[in-house]
Structures are given as structure tokens and as C-alpha cells.
Amino acid sequence: MSDPATSLIPARVLVVGGGGRENALAWALGRSHGVEAVWVAPGNGGTAELAGCNQLAIAESDASGLLAACLELAIELVVVGPEGPLAAGLADRLRAGGLAVFGPGAEGAQLEASKQWAKALMVEAAIPTAGYWPASSRDQALAILEAQARPLVVKADGLAAGKGVTVADSLQEARAAIEEIFEGRFGDAGASLVLEERTEGPEVSVFALCDGERLVVLPPAQDHKRIGEGDTGPNTGGMGAYAPAPLLDDAALEDVRQRVLAPTLAALRARGIDYRGVIYAGLMLTPTGMSVIEFNCRFGDPECETLMPLLGPELAQVLFACATGRLDLAPALTIATGCSACVIAAAEGYPGEVRRGDRIDSQLASSDSLQLFHAGSQRQADGSAVTSGGRVLAVVAQADSFDAAFAAAYGGLAQVHFEGITYRRDIGHQVRRS
Numbered sequence: 115m116s117d118p119a120t121s122l123i124p125a126r127v128l129v130v131g132g133g134g135r136e137n138a139l140a141w142a143l144g145r146s147h148g149v150e151a152v153w154v155a156p157g158n159g160g161t162a163e164l165a166g167c168n169q170l171a172i173a174e175s176d177a178s179g180l181l182a183a184c185l186e187l188a189i190e191l192v193v194v195g196p197e198g199p200l201a202a203g204l205a206d207r208l209r210a211g212g213l214a215v216f217g218p219g220a221e222g223a224q225l226e227a228s229k230q231w232a233k234a235l236m237v238e239a240a241i242p243t244a245g246y247w248p249a250s251s252r253d254q255a256l257a258i259l260e261a262q263a264r265p266l267v268v269k270a271d272g273l274a275a276g277k278g279v280t281v282a283d284s285l286q287e288a289r290a291a292i293e294e295i296f297e298g299r300f301g302d303a304g305a306s307l308v309l310e311e312r313t314e315g316p317e318v319s320v321f322a323l324c325d326g327e328r329l330v331v332l333p334p335a336q337d338h339k340r341i342g343e344g345d346t347g348p349n350t351g352g353m354g355a356y357a358p359a360p361l362l363d364d365a366a367l368e369d370v371r372q373r374v375l376a377p378t379l380a381a382l383r384a385r386g387i388d389y390r391g392v393i394y395a396g397l398m399l400t401p402t403g404m405s406v407i408e409f410n411c412r413f414g415d416p417e418c419e420t421l422m423p424l425l426g427p428e429l430a431q432v433l434f435a436c437a438t439g440r441l442d443l444a445p446a447l448t449i450a451t452g453c454s455a456c457v458i459a460a461a462e463g464y465p466g467e468v469r470r471g472d473r474i475d476s477q478l479a480s481s482d483s484l485q486l487f488h489a490g491s492q493r494q495a496d497g498s499a500v501t502s503g504g505r506v507l508a509v510v511a512q513a514d515s516f517d518a519a520f521a522a523a524y525g526g527l528a529q530v531h532f533e534g535i536t537y538r539r540d541i542g543h544q545v546r547r548s
Contacts, residue, residue: 246311419508455523
């Protein structure tokens with residue numbers, strides 16, 4: 115009799131997306147048991163040079179092109195990285211074509227694509243979260259704000275590339291954020307919004323790999339959203355991260371599973387949604403207990419770059435088992451001991467308008483304990499890499515302690531240069547002793 119786990123090994127894998135998260139996923143999947151080849155579409159300047167990785171010049175929004183390529187290449191597992199294609203129904207389209215896809219369909223992706231939808235689900239499932247008020251017009255939102263007579267968090271309802279949230283310190287700032295959203299700064303994502311009570315406390319990210327019924331919880335991570343040292347300045351997509359975040363010990367992580375992740379999956383099933391992919395719970399640890407700030411329907415970035423080196427060679431099997439609804443047959447996902455630290459190198463001007471086209475010079479040699487993942491980069495005809503986005507590179511290191519891991523990450527970053535390079539020197543200040 116054949117071993118059921120053997121049938122869960124995908125030999126040919128496609129990663130959809132072109133950021134640092136997808137570079138890290140392709141790297142980790144390429145190191146997984148039984149994987150013979152990995153493709154990335156459209157990829158970036160790092161995936162283009164990744165050993166054993168093939169790049170496809172197909173946009174992540176081109177569902178027809180991706181489906182045709184998967185069928186031609188006999189792809190056995192598709193891992194969709196970004197939220198945009200998931201919200202647009204890419205996973206649905208590929209599944210309809212007979213493919214195994216790790217990533218929720220459009221209905222499930224509403225966890226991230228609509229904050230109003232996600233908050234309603236949290237209330238329905240009795241998941242701890244801050245009080246909120248939905249608003250579909252400027253006048254309605256301003257009336258709610260005036261009635262509350264206190265600063266609130268203002269969130270564009272839809273996908274806004276991580277930039278649609280304002281944690282207002284004053285009524286004036288909250289009013290300005292409301293005006294900005296309804297004046298069209300975020301396009302269709304700002305057709306409606308959510309006003310939310312402010313909560314205080316450290317934030318932590320928890321990821322669950324789901325097959326529709328069961329889930330596997332990964333080590334918690336903590337990222338750094340602000341552009342400036344000391345956690346100052348505007349929010350970004352993330353300037354660095356570390357894992358496992360000591361904010362949650364094993365008992366607390368099990369509490370998150372029981373009070374947040376399992377009820378969320380059950381609530382999705384109750385709505386008829388077969389959710390196969392990542393549930394990302396962004397938590398705030400308030401003085402009165404944990405509270406869910408938001409859900410995302412994919413791996414966080416840069417948490418993904420931070421976590422992938424800690425995950426064992428069973429990763430492809432586990433993701434394939436999630437995609438096919440057979441997580442109960444998958445081998446246990448081993449997690450390396452020790453710490454992982456990630457520092458992001460961004461382009462000048464980030465998170466606003468950034469300069470592009472600067473040559474990236476790197477003397478950094480990646481190893482089992484030190485990785486260079488590309489995000490906003492592309493390869494030129496001569497083989498050189500140039501900057502092409504806001505967050506350009508992620509340098510990630512693993513060691514027995516956070517001090518050693520961050521020392522290695524910053525040491526690696528010192529071997530990388532491009533004009534206007536911007537990075538924080540205090541990533542991990544919460545856990546570093548030196």
C-alpha cells in the first residue's frame with residue numbers, strides 16, 4: 115500500500131507574485147522534499163537568479179495566462195502570494211482549471227479585501243476585536259466621529275497596499291483621514307470605511323496554514339511598520355521583523371488558536387467558504403487581553419521572509435495538503451530552533467514617491483543562515499539588478515539569539531549598496547540587548 119504522505123509531494127510548483135514574500139517562498143519551496151522545479155510569475159531581480167528557479171513573464175493579474183502556463187508546465191501546486199490576485203478570484207479561476215492552489219478564493223479573501231466584512235465576521239464568531247462603526251459616506255463617517263467625540267482609527271474598507279489606516283491622535287486628524295478617503299486617495303478601496311476604537315499595546319502577527327477544516331499555526335512574528343527609528347514617522351509595508359516573537363509563549367499561542375484562528379475558520383465554513391490558504395491574524399496585546407486588529411488572506415511581508423528560513427523541508431507537502439483539503443495526511447512541519455531577524459532596505463523616498471533604476475551592488479553570499487531576498491528589483495539585459503520599487507531588499511539571518519541574528523543581518527546589509535538606500539538601524543529593539 116502506498117504511503118498517503120508520498121502522494122502529497124508536489125514536484126512542480128508555481129509561486130505567483132513579484133515581491134520579497136514571493137522570493138522567500140520560492141527559496142523555501144525549492145528546498146522542500148521532492149520539489150524538482152519552481153517557477154515564479156512575474157518574479158523579480160532576485161528570483162531571476164535563484165538556483166533552481168524559473169521566471170515567467172506573466173502578470174499576477176493575468177489569470178488566463180497563468181492558467182495556460184500551469185497546464186503547459188504540468189504545475190502541481192500554485193502558491194499565490196499577494197492579496198490583490200486573491201481578492202480578484204485568481205485561486206477560483208485556477209481551481210476551476212483543475213489546479214491545486216494554496217490561497218483562498220475571492221469570497222474567503224474578503225477577510226482582507228473588506229474590513230467591514232471581516233469585522234462583521236469577528237463579531238459573529240465572538241472573536242475579540244475593537245468596537246467599530248461602518249460608514250459608506252463622508253457625512254455618515256463625520257457624524258459618527260462627532261457622536262463619539264474622541265479620536266478613532268480610520269480605515270479604508272478595501273485593499274490599500276497597507277496605507278489605508280490612520281490611527282488618529284486628535285479629532286482633527288480623524289476628520290482629515292475621513293476626507294482623504296472619500297476624496298478618492300485610495301480609489302475604489304475608499305468607497306466606504308470603518309471607524310474603530312483605539313486600542314493600545316504591542317502588536318504581533320500569527321499565521322495559520324488552513325485546508326478548509328484544519329490548521330497549522332506558525333511561530334509568531336513581529337514587524338516594524340513605521341519608517342523611522344524609534345517607531346516614528348509614516349506607516350510602511352514593513353521595515354523589518356523577527357520571529358519567534360517572545361510576546362506569545364506556547365500557551366498564549368494556543369489561546370490564539372482556540373479564541374481567534376479556529377473560530378474564524380469555523381465562521382468561514384458556516385458561510386459556505388472552503389478556505390485553503392493563510393489566515394493572518396494581526397493582534398494587539400492590550401491591557402485587557404488580545405484584540406484582533408485585522409485579518410489578511412496571505413503571508414505578511416516582511417514576516418514571510420523572516421519565517422521561511424525557520425520552516426522545515428516538509429513545507430511544500432504541507433501547502434499542497436492545505437490546497438487539496440488533506441492536512442490530516444501531511445507530515446508535521448518542523449520548525450527550527452533559534453531566532454530569525456529581517457531588515458528591509460528601501461529606496462529613497464519610501465513610503466512616498468521613490469527613485470528607481472539605481473544599480474544594486476551586493477557582495478553578500480547567501481547561506482543556510484543568511485539570506486538576501488529581493489523585493490523591488492529587476493534584472494537588466496547585462497545581468498545587473500536595479501531598484502524598481504519602494505522596499506528593495508530583505509536581509510535575513512538566523513542564530514541562537516536575537517542579538518546574534520540581528521548582528522548577522524546588519525552585517526549582511528553592510529555588504530549591499532544602492533544609491534539612496536534607506537533602512538532602520540533599530541529593528542528588533544524590543545528583543546535586542548546590545
